[in-house]
Amino acid sequence: MGVSGAPRRYFTDAHSAAGIRLVFTEAVAALDGDGSRVRAALGRSGERYPPDLVVIGIGVEPNSELATAADLATTTGIDVDSYLRTSDPHVWAIGDCASFPCRYAGTASRRESVQNAVDQAWTLARTLTGTPTEYREAPWFWSHQGSLKLQIAGIADQPDYSITHSDPTAKKFSIFRFRDDRLTCVESLNSPAVHLAARRVLASNSRPSPSDVTATGFDLKDFTSSKRNQV
Ligand SMILES: Cc1cc2nc3c(=O)[nH]c(=O)nc-3n(C[C@H](O)[C@H](O)[C@H](O)COP(=O)(O)OP(=O)(O)OC[C@H]3O[C@@H](n4cnc5c(N)ncnc54)[C@H](O)[C@@H]3O)c2cc1C
Structure with missing residues (x-):
């Protein structure tokens, strides 16, 4: 999901005005703790950041090994057509794992969002119950x-x-x-x-x-x- 410069700046300013310090030029080198609690995040710059809470975000690469082993076509996820059908006509894929032809992006892409997962489920339910339906929902x-x-x-x-x-x-x-x-x-x-x-x-x-x-x-x-x- 892309957010343009204006909202990015607006939110940055709003958080700064609320006393929140945002550091975009730092990378975390290590977490310093005593085995039960993190005492500080150590920046590559050498700065220590004592936390109230540490949130770790990992896992942006899709794991498509299972689909590949099942002989399904995969590129940036499990490839599906506009009906959410994989390269095996008896197998469909929806949600985060599915790379579908997105008319809004103008290319095949995966979307990691609740809306996409839920709307693709509704669309596929229609197809599987006898009304073949292309996925066309606006993200x-x-x-x-x-x-x-x-x-x-x-x-x-x-x-x-x-x-x-x-x-x-x-x-x-x-x-x-x-x-x-x-x-x-x-x-x-x-x-x-x-x-x-x-x-x-x-x-x-x-x-x-x-x-x-x-x-x-x-x-x-x-x-x-x-x-x-x-x-
Ligand atoms: C921290 C976090 C915050 C998020 N916040 C938002 C948000 O604010 N707004 C938003 O729109 N989206 C958000 N998302 C994304 C959203 O949660 C996902 O896009 C959505 O859950 C995708 O649904 P899904 O059914 O495709 O996959 P999932 O919800 O991941 O469900 C896949 C299921 O398959 C199971 N599974 C995996 N492998 C196997 C296997 N081999 N055999 C059997 N079962 C298996 C998994 O255990 C899981 O239960 C967030 C995601 C995360 C991780």
Whole structure:
């Protein structure tokens, strides 16, 4: 999941203002402890960081050995088609392990998110109960940090440009990200209604253009309602 520079800076500033020190230029060389409790994380710089809590994040590489041993095609995960079917027509794969053709990323990719795992399960259930269904759900993600709720609809991994609507006094913003003039992603802060509208609009074929979004008074919720009424 990519987060663009503006939300990254916003969250960095918000945490700094709350007295949290973020250190991006350090690497942990070792944990110093007495066998029952970590006393300090030792940075490569030589600095000691006494912790309240140590969180260790590991395991970003997919383990596809089992699938490979079962003769399933694997690249960055278990390869599946748009119906989530593997190279063996009697085997399907969903969730973190499945590398599927993602129309939002424009390439085959794996998504590690609850939304992806749950929506792929719903899609595959339809196929297995007699209604062959392609996986086409718009991806979405969230991160709740204190009073700040960042919600992201779509994928914006590729180079693109963005248009921002913001209301700093209400601690709200929406960033509309485009690739080739096509809306690919909406990052919104404390704006759940915009996020829901973004998910609807990305899943549809009628997305707002850059000039729609820059027009005075543009509101994504109104845009989706008007498009629905036209159907
Ligand atoms: C710390 C952490 C925080 C996360 N936070 C978020 C978040 O905030 N938002 C979000 O959207 N996503 C989050 N995720 C990602 C999300 O949890 C996963 O994308 C989601 O759980 C994937 O579902 P899944 O069913 O594909 O895989 P899993 O939930 O990993 O389920 C796979 C299951 O298969 C079992 N299994 C593995 N190998 C075998 C085997 N050989 N035989 C039998 N069983 C086996 C495993 O034990 C496991 O129960 C987080 C993940 C982690 C680790």
